[in-house]
Amino acid sequence: MIDRRIIDGSKIDPELADEMEKAGLDRIRSCIQCGTCTGSCPSGRRTALRTRQLIRKALLGFREEVLSDPNLWLCTTCGTCTERCPRKIDVTEAILFLRNLSCEAGYMRPQHKGVSYKLIETGHAVPIDDDKWKKMREDLGLPPLPPTVHSYPKAVKEVQHIIKKTGFDKLVNYKEGKEDGKT
């Protein structure tokens, strides 16, 4: 017996493809499902990430299924699929756009929230958060802090100003002094 897959029409959101087009992915509907993306993918080679399938589902409008799919987060953004796509679709940008929607829908990994909190608090996604790194710099004849946001408190404020304006703090549920996604 072969199971019949019945698609529940109420779950289909035809606007997803329109949103992708509007975001600059103007060739997305020209996908011919050839699978060059999946065949080129170094992550899909060892995981269940199937790029072709993600694109197909997005074009069909399976919004919830795509945005909640953990495989969406297995792409390293290497860009090989984009270079090889015979329809010149920017596949990697499509994945990044779907990830943006996935975050907006609340599917953000705690580790990724942790990275975001570091960016919000220090201006570095990977900051000096332990004196051993300062010591290592000094051992090498460098000043303990680099001439980045780490040396200029005003610069950190500028970064935070931008983040408040774009609403990034709200997107990642950042509350000052309270981290809910520590790495």
Next chain:
Amino acid sequence: MVKHRYSFFLGCVIPNRLPQIEAATRLVVPKLDIELVEMKGASCCPAPGVIKSFDIDTWLALTARNIALSEENGLDILVLCNGCYGTLIAGVAGLKDPDTRKRVNKILKGTGHQVKGTITAKHLVEVLYMDVGKEAIEETVVNPIDARFAIHVGCHLLKPADIRPWGFVEDFMLVDELVELVGGTTVDYKLKDMCCGAGGGLRSAELEVSNDMVREKIEAMQRAKVDALVNVCNFCHLQFDVGQMQLNNQYGTDYQVPVLYYTQLLGLAQGFTPKQMGLDKHYISTKPFLEKIGMSV
């Protein structure tokens, strides 16, 4: 008069985790008639794999601020990290569009910076190969390094190709040529073009998948009997150096391929000591490689 001047973009991983690459680069480039001007108060680029995955608008606005800092210096940016390069060059390309620039400058209002679209970002490989040139580099070599190297170029140096200066993405040999300049032999190995596995938020949230790519590439390099790996991206560097150690701890393997950033190798060839190049600060010991070339840390 210095021939080449750039704003020096450090990013996060180099100054805060791998300062040996910063120290090596600061020592090596003056010999090539390059002056590095600091980008005071620069932030995370921000990372194209993580922050861009979360919110493209925030990513673009923050990179616009970094680009504006370099515009205030009146210089193009020199960048050592493929990820930072990917972000900055995409920012430069995206901000050429007046409407995008207007939208982003609205967000930047209140920071004291506005982006004009007057500069570009250059990766170290572009600066070395195209601005400085092979002959000028070769002239600084006093101590040729005779060893077998696996080159790992990394993804964002090359892709997306339409906003890169190279014109091709596969069989990229420019880094091989730069290594051969210092006396090294570069060795072909399986999956040479493949990603290191660090990007896209995998190193932070999907470590096993991420390190499995390290395993596959390192095993191929070992089969090719290389003395060391040479990279041109600090995030790939961290991935291979820390990744091998993590695999060894987790699975009892014995991966021992020393990992060198290109400026560290060039520094050795220019007569700097392994200690000055920070080769004692690696997770995978560089000792076997240094012994092979008659040096020690």
